[in-house]
Amino acid sequence: xxxxxxxxxxxxxxxxxxGGSASSQTSNGGYNTQRTGQGAQYSDELDNxxxxxxxxxxxxxxxxxxxxxxxxxxxxxxxxxFVHQYGWxxxxxxxxxxxLGMPSMVHGMFxxxxxxxxxxxxxxxxxxxxxxxxxxxxxxxxxxEKIKTGPFIHDAIETRLRMIIPYIDKxxxxxxxxxxxQNAVQxxxxxxxxxxxxxxxxxDKSNDFNWYTKRGSLAAVYKSTEIYLIQDRSEDYTDTWNFxxxxxEDVVSAGHLARNLQETxxxxxxxAKGFCVxxxxxxxxxxx
Amino acid sequence: MSFPLICxxxxxxxxxxxxxEKTRKLLSRIIRVDQAGELGADRIYAGQIAVLxxxxxxxxxxxxxxxxxxHLETFNKLIVEKRVRPTALLPLWNIAGFALGAGTALxxxxxxxxCTVAVExxxxxxxxxxxxxxxxxxxxxHKELIKKLSKFRDDELHHHDTGLEHDAEKAPMYDAxxxxxxxxxxGAIWLSERI
Numbered sequence: 001x002x003x004x005x006x007x008x009x010x011x012x013x014x015x016x017x018x019g020g021s022a023s024s025q026t027s028n029g030g031y032n033t034q035r036t037g038q039g040a041q042y043s044d045e046l047d048n049x050x051x052x053x054x055x056x057x058x059x060x061x062x063x064x065x066x067x068x069x070x071x072x073x074x075x076x077x078x079x080x081x082f083v084h085q086y087g088w089x090x091x092x093x094x095x096x097x098x099x100l101g102m103p104s105m106v107h108g109m110f111x112x113x114x115x116x117x118x119x120x121x122x123x124x125x126x127x128x129x130x131x132x133x134x135x136x137x138x139x140x141x142x143x144x145e146k147i148k149t150g151p152f153i154h155d156a157i158e159t160r161l162r163m164i165i166p167y168i169d170k171x172x173x174x175x176x177x178x179x180x181x182q183n184a185v186q187x188x189x190x191x192x193x194x195x196x197x198x199x200x201x202x203x204d205k206s207n208d209f210n211w212y213t214k215r216g217s218l219a220a221v222y223k224s225t226e227i228y229l230i231q232d233r234s235e236d237y238t239d240t241w242n243f244x245x246x247x248x249e250d251v252v253s254a255g256h257l258a259r260n261l262q263e264t265x266x267x268x269x270x271x272a273k274g275f276c277v278x279x280x281x282x283x284x285x286x287x288x
Numbered sequence: 289m290s291f292p293l294i295c296x297x298x299x300x301x302x303x304x305x306x307x308x309e310k311t312r313k314l315l316s317r318i319i320r321v322d323q324a325g326e327l328g329a330d331r332i333y334a335g336q337i338a339v340l341x342x343x344x345x346x347x348x349x350x351x352x353x354x355x356x357x358x359h360l361e362t363f364n365k366l367i368v369e370k371r372v373r374p375t376a377l378l379p380l381w382n383i384a385g386f387a388l389g390a391g392t393a394l395x396x397x398x399x400x401x402x403c404t405v406a407v408e409x410x411x412x413x414x415x416x417x418x419x420x421x422x423x424x425x426x427x428x429x430h431k432e433l434i435k436k437l438s439k440f441r442d443d444e445l446h447h448h449d450t451g452l453e454h455d456a457e458k459a460p461m462y463d464a465x466x467x468x469x470x471x472x473x474x475g476a477i478w479l480s481e482r483i
Contacts (some may be wrong), residue, residue, distance in 0.1 A: 066303040200371060207323070207367040211374050 072109055075100065076120035083167055088114035088174050115183045118174045122190045125163040129194065132159055133201035147203050154248060156198045157222055158241055161229055165237070172230050195219045217254070222249040301442075311425055316372040317481050318418050322437075323363035324375045324480040325411060328385040330356040332407060335389020336400045345397045345454060350406070352447050359440050366433075375480040384476075388469070399465070401456035406469035408448035415473055416439035 040112045079096025087093040090113045097106040103287060110116040140147055164171050178187035195218040204214060232240045333353035340346055367374055375381075392403035419437050422430040459465060 066305065069303075069305075122449075205368050207364045207374055209376070209378050212376060241404075 013161070019105050030115045068109070071106075072116075073120070075102065075106060076117055077124075079117055080121060080167075083117065083170050087170050088118050090114060093117060112183065115177050115180070115186075118177050119183075119190065121167070121169055121174075122187075125160065126190065126193050126197065128163060129156065129160045130197050130201075132156075133197060137201050150248060150252070152202045153198055153218070154244060155239075157218075157225060157244060158200070160194060160198075160222075161226060161240070161244075164226070164229065168230060172219055174231070175226070191219055191222070194222060221251060311429070314421060314425055315370060315430075318422070318433075319363060319366050319370060319372045319481045320375050320417070321477055323367055323439075324378060324381055325359040325414070325477065326356055326363055327378060328381045328476065330360050331382055331385030332389035332403065335386040335391070335430075336393040336403070337389075338386075339390050339393035340400055342399060343397065345400070348450065348454065349400070354452065355443050355447070359443070361389065362436060362440075372381070376483050377480060381480070388472075392465070392469075395460055395465075398455050398459035398462075401451040401454045402459035402462055402465055403469055404451035404480065405448055405456040406466040408444045408451065408472055410470050410473040410477075411444045411447060412441055415444065417440070442473075 037079075052100070075097050077091065078100050079093045082092040082095040082099075086095060090107050090110070092114070093110055093116070094104045094108050098104055107113075112119075136152070136155070137147070167174070177183060192215065195215045198218060199214055204211075206214060224247060225240060228243045229237060229240045234240070330353060333349055336349050337346060337353065340349065345374060366372070388403060389400070393400040395402075415437050419434055419441070422434050422437070427434070456462070
């Protein structure tokens, strides 16, 4: 399922994702007994209904039903522990499926193989990050404190990168998988989700081109810190967090530089205009 | 998902997740392109004022510009509220709008009015199609936005009529000019929806 870069659900939206589907599943509890009786009759119709619906449907059909989505999520979740053994590959997915009692053929549901596992992990980590950020904002609001952007962003990136640490032995493989051309778009979407969430909860209110510069610079910081992380051998990765702090300082000083340049530019252009007016006056070319 | 529930979701077997995704995409597309459009309109009027500011028609253009500024502020707020990505082409529309406004104003007051008429007619139709899309998607949920868009559309059509009143049709090469500007606007709208 493709998501367009950079747009996220509005904050008031409560029916998205697992929340929505969970509520529909609990409401199904009452229907289950009816289903088994009529199940046989309707299951054939359900199998053929894809064709039926595609005739009726004028727009593009969603690529998978809610059922398929939930199954896939369950398999991928069960496959994560096997990553240490098999890496981010189809083998891990097969192992995960078999641990749930499903046939190994279920790996056919994952045409992109190991990449699906990487994306599942990435997306789950992003969701975890979002709830962490929401919680932090609520806490700060309760204490009636203002959000300090610098430390907030540092904590956010550190939290997000720490989620990689349990899988750090195989993370270079995951990063390599993400750079493959067929996975590049999804990887880019995932990364933009991270930076967009962080900026949004940090209180970014930009609605012009700054929106892009802010997220672009943060993405660069995140990516470079991630690369530093996988080769860091220090105690509790303290070198990485220092690296992160330095990169964030670079961004801040770049922002100051840009502002200074702009001010200099204004002063210089005002000066040039003044000079032109003076020249025109001297040459008698004024409008008076 | 049980079969009765699928029945309730009508013939379209779209999950709630997919439906929310569809709505979100529609909303973000609409708000993104509208913000770009209002910025462009504001800059067009700014360009026209730069050339025709001191003429009798200056105050009229100034009034229209102020209304566009109001619209722009509304969409700027919506971009932040609904977490929509603004179009990456904003700097381009900034420059292009000013150039278009100043360029047509150099053809005289009629040229400026012709530009206004062409742009506002495209924008009026555009708002109408957006309102239709929103009504089709979920008239209850989008009630606020539909009301806002309707008001803005009425404002734009008012500008369109003002342009006609001030001799837009007497502009040099009116038909060709109008066509070119309309095509340009439609292209800009298409791009801003996507990029």
